[in-house]
Amino acid sequence: MTLALEQTLNGLQFGVMLFLLAAGLTLVFGIMGVINLAHGSMYMIGAYVAATSAEHGAPFAVAVLAGAAAAAVAGAVVEAVVVRRLYGRNHLDQVLATFGLILIANDGVSIVWGRTPLEMKIPDALAGAVPIFDISYPVYRLLLIACGVALAVALAFFVARTRLGALIRAGATHRELVGALGVNIVQLNTIVFALGALLAGVAGALLAPILSVQIGMGEQVLIMTFVAIVIGGLGSIRGAFVGALAIGLVDTLGRAYIPVLLRAVTTPDLADTLGGGLSAIAIYVLMAVVLIWKPRGLFPVSSR
């Protein structure tokens, strides 16, 4: 029971952070029809800038904002220079060009920061743990859950209730019509892309204190983000939320319980061997099952 509560909270924490990444990726796909493999690089940039700012004495909140801002700027630049030319191209071209962006981002980061991983400290005020029922849980992780949920609510409000949000929704389904009504589509695209990068940067900055900030961190999380939005249905923010939480919980609980369950039915040796592999595979199995059952994800978007 104790373990279950702790692991569920861990899964939630991972899930909401994943949602911050998934939201941007799914928006960009929904509106511009672009698969952006370089989304993980925005997350990496957010983490590096936040860690460096904190190292130079910036307060925690400032460091996180700096990371988010850096990612947003990087996103706007990348959109204007490369991604803009990929609208309307086939998915293979998009995959390859953004794969090229990953190579550039990774090498660029190694030029600026070197290959040694950075570390960022959890601020003292948030370093403790609080008791929840019979366990004590780190305050920082609770803060991550709260931030993630708050941003998800803010994003939902933004998309559903503001003028810009309405344009984004309209752009996803009736692109030409929105343009014909006099909306600057080019600018809208850049804003959406930068917004997605900003959310990815926030996730990177918030996770920097509990992860190792290193080159390649973007790719690891990128694949999981894709799995989340594919499960949810590409282009759907609600789908991204459900998918991200499902991935967070399945992955965390799978790693905690699959080896235990296997140990109950087989020898410990075999259980350890299989358990590690099976729990790493769990989310991919989930995605394959969902796609075979619903080839366009749980919340299919009709326009594409």
Add this chain to the structure above:
Amino acid sequence: MYLATLLVLVAIPILAAIFGQPFWVNAATRIVIYGIVAMSLDLIVGYGAMVSFGHAAFFALGGYVAGILLTNGIDSAFVTWPAAMLAAALLAAGVGALSLRTSGVYFIMITLAFGQMVYYASVGLKMFGGTDGLPVPARSTLPLIDLRDATVFYIVCTVVLVAFFVIASRLVESRFGMVVRGAAESERRMTALGFPVARYRLVAFVIAGAVAGLAGALWADFSRFVSPDMASWTRSGEFLVMVILGGIGSLAGGLYGAAVLTGFESLFSGFTEHWMLVLGIVLILIVLFAKRGIYGVLAGRRHD
């Protein structure tokens, strides 16, 4: 152009012997093996519009099957190579049957997910080395021919490459190839003409997987080492890069792409640590401005 390519392939071991540079033969062998994989991938991506982002899984499985057989003292190439092909073909049949229910981005993502499953399976299977990989004790053997000799092994790989090129070239011009290509252009039209499109696609997918498996077995023989890295998603990405660099839908382009990517690495890694940065920029430029790749440049514009 094909004649010139063949002449270069034949000239390499001769030149290497004349100039006393045995290293050239090994570099060329690596290119030829990657070329086989890229060519098999081009068969489904270039002609069937099935953008598989998990092709490395078949390459890795073939390598592991050959490696495991060789570790257990079974060293006849008449066993190891067909076994690798068969295993990869079976995996491709399963992956293909499930993945081909989807299309477009979802197909890219589900093949990526299956690729990741193979990757984590190879990491998880400790009896085959896990993350450390599996050293292969010896090369496969053929009667009368000594595969341990670098030049002989190179010639055998080249024969496999040329044989596959000839077969694949005939295949894409055959009735079977026409159906697969027709379905890539308009699935509805081919279905209306009465072709069971899904079955044709699956067969093409299985052929490509089996050939990648054979290349994996050759790789296990060549490098005397197999590891999960063979199945990583970046490896799948590199195979796609080779196809695009060389020229999509040209078969021979796969070899040129493999040569350029491998050559690029050894050329630039010589004087800059950051050759990936250069590669990323080149990749983006090629995607944006040179759609038919190296093959397109060599063959002129008559195929457009």
